[in-house]
Amino acid sequence: xxxxxxxxxxxxxxxxxxxxxxxxxxxxxxxxxxxxxxxxxxxxxxxxxxxxxxxxxxxxxxxxxxxxxxxxxxxxxxxxxxxxxxxxxxxxxxxxxxxxxxxxxxxxxxxxxxxxxxxxxxxxxxxxxxxxxxxxxxxxxxxxxxxxxxxxxxxxxxxxxxxxxxxxxxxxxxxxxxxxxxxxxxxxxxxxxxxxxxxxxxxxxxxxxxxxxxxxxxxxxxxxxxxxxxxxxxxxxxxxxxxxxxxxxxxxxxxxxxxxxxxxxxxxxxxxxxxxxxxxxxxxxxxxxxxxxxxxxxxxxxxxxxxxxxxxxxxxxxxxxxxxxxxxxxxxxxxxxxxxxxxxxxxxxxxxxxxxxxxxx
Amino acid sequence: xxxxxxxxxxxxxxxxxxxxxxxxxxxxxxxxxxxxxxxxxxxxxxxxxxxxxxxxxxxxxxxxxxxxxxxxxxxxxxxxxxxxxxxxxxxxxxxxxxxxxxxxxxxxxxxxxxxxxxxxxxxxxxxxxxx
Numbered sequence: 001x002x003x004x005x006x007x008x009x010x011x012x013x014x015x016x017x018x019x020x021x022x023x024x025x026x027x028x029x030x031x032x033x034x035x036x037x038x039x040x041x042x043x044x045x046x047x048x049x050x051x052x053x054x055x056x057x058x059x060x061x062x063x064x065x066x067x068x069x070x071x072x073x074x075x076x077x078x079x080x081x082x083x084x085x086x087x088x089x090x091x092x093x094x095x096x097x098x099x100x101x102x103x104x105x106x107x108x109x110x111x112x113x114x115x116x117x118x119x120x121x122x123x124x125x126x127x128x129x130x131x132x133x134x135x136x137x138x139x140x141x142x143x144x145x146x147x148x149x150x151x152x153x154x155x156x157x158x159x160x161x162x163x164x165x166x167x168x169x170x171x172x173x174x175x176x177x178x179x180x181x182x183x184x185x186x187x188x189x190x191x192x193x194x195x196x197x198x199x200x201x202x203x204x205x206x207x208x209x210x211x212x213x214x215x216x217x218x219x220x221x222x223x224x225x226x227x228x229x230x231x232x233x234x235x236x237x238x239x240x241x242x243x244x245x246x247x248x249x250x251x252x253x254x255x256x257x258x259x260x261x262x263x264x265x266x267x268x269x270x271x272x273x274x275x276x277x278x279x280x281x282x283x284x285x286x287x288x289x290x291x292x293x294x295x296x297x298x299x300x301x302x303x304x305x306x307x308x309x310x311x312x313x314x315x316x317x318x319x320x321x322x323x324x325x326x327x328x329x330x331x332x333x334x335x336x337x338x339x340x341x342x343x344x345x346x347x348x349x350x351x352x353x354x355x356x357x358x359x360x361x
Numbered sequence: 362x363x364x365x366x367x368x369x370x371x372x373x374x375x376x377x378x379x380x381x382x383x384x385x386x387x388x389x390x391x392x393x394x395x396x397x398x399x400x401x402x403x404x405x406x407x408x409x410x411x412x413x414x415x416x417x418x419x420x421x422x423x424x425x426x427x428x429x430x431x432x433x434x435x436x437x438x439x440x441x442x443x444x445x446x447x448x449x450x451x452x453x454x455x456x457x458x459x460x461x462x463x464x465x466x467x468x469x470x471x472x473x474x475x476x477x478x479x480x481x482x483x484x485x486x487x488x489x490x491x492x
Binding site: 028312313 | 399400402403405421423425426427428447
């Protein structure tokens with residue numbers, strides 16, 4: 001049987017259509033995925049993301065360990081609470097997972113990894129940590145809510161009142177622990193908002209209060225179209241162990257400096273960088289009518305082929321968009337094969353939408 | 362439970378068929394089907410004049426979630442399509458048995474229509490699928 005989050009009953013009560021996601025019974029939508037998408041772009045919505053895996057790292061060797069484990073450098077994190085997005089690579093430079101690390105203090109870092117990769121991530125992390133004196137704890141006792149949208153922070157402040165103290169002033173990409181609430185100004189939608197990690201038993205009460213304040217429940221369906229519009233990769237779809245960050249639009253997440261930092265996968269990435277990266281991940285906007293989906297063939301004009309990795313209808317742009325992995329020199333227009341027809345698409349640089357506004361012509 | 366009008370015929374693949382007075386039939390997808398697929402974002406319709414056999418895929422309805430083929434319920438010639446859906450595919454969700462119709466067809470054999478499922482049989486099928 002699939003696992004259930006602390007909010008399962010709340011999803012049923014809200015009319016959630018439940019589906020299996022990485023072994024979890026999760027709501028795909030509560031009626032209309034498109035309406036939920038617009039709610040997050042224009043007002044505020046709450047997602048149950050308790051299926052994601054929270055891992056705490058404790059001990060003085062944590063910084064050194066994470067500087068070895070991650071392609072981005074936690075050495076950049078100098079102010080407590082600061083978050084860092086990074087890939088975790090294998091020795092070949094392939095992406096094991098993408099994740100967020102929060103630097104809380106010198107002896108406590110918190111990491112959030114994907115639900116679908118939980119087992120292999122934990123196995124890899126523990127294997128790599130064997131020679132470091134650190135304590136690694138999976139926090140299955142915690143739930144996680146993402147409250148996102150232009151009105152999200154105001155709604156959270158209203159609901160939590162004085163309890164969140166200094167979190168009122170959190171800068172983007174910072175987190176703070178306020179009593180039993182871990183509040184982070186991060187997200188996966190391209191909108192402002194918070195991700196709140198809290199004891200699982202307290203999640204239903206917070207959920208109810210947010211709904212009472214006018215925040216709407218949002219399913220995983222809208223989460224996918226929101227993140228696609230926001231130009232954010234989905235692990236397992238846009239990247240995996242056979243692709244490097246350089247081929248996945250994530251070169252900006254590789255910290256090459258300091259040159260002496262020997263993170264896992266570095267030699268392989270350096271080799272690929274010097275030899276020339278053969279493929280890149282780009283954004284596509286469909287010019288003809290139709291809907292882009294993953295695994296459609298992309299035909300580029302100067303010869304060569306690529307493939308869409310994620311694709312959907314964009315509710316904000318009212319047209320279809322996608323990510324595609326194409327030969328490195330590709331630019332301009334291309335064609336996508338859909339049901340034996342070749343449809344015209346334009347190559348763009350993601351994001352497609354940021355803070356509710358279109359980023360493309 | 363989804364709406365299943367008594368006066369229509371149905372297929373196992375969730376199309377509905379209405380017999381019109383002039384001997385043609387109107388075809389759409391059922392309320393149950395639109396509900397399963399979710400918000401429609403794109404409809405691909407056949408060309409008027411084209412001919413299909415029973416069970417041929419003759420149209421595509423795409424929701425934000427997935428693309429789904431529409432199968433021709435009886436063999437015949439397409440005489441009209443609901444071109445308004447090109448601009449407003451969401452009408453299939455809002456009014457699947459009315460303004461959300463997909464196409465009209467002149468059946469090769471009117472008897473074929475009566476071999477389709479009646480409302481009661483289709484209701485049993487839809488309920489079974491919902492569990």
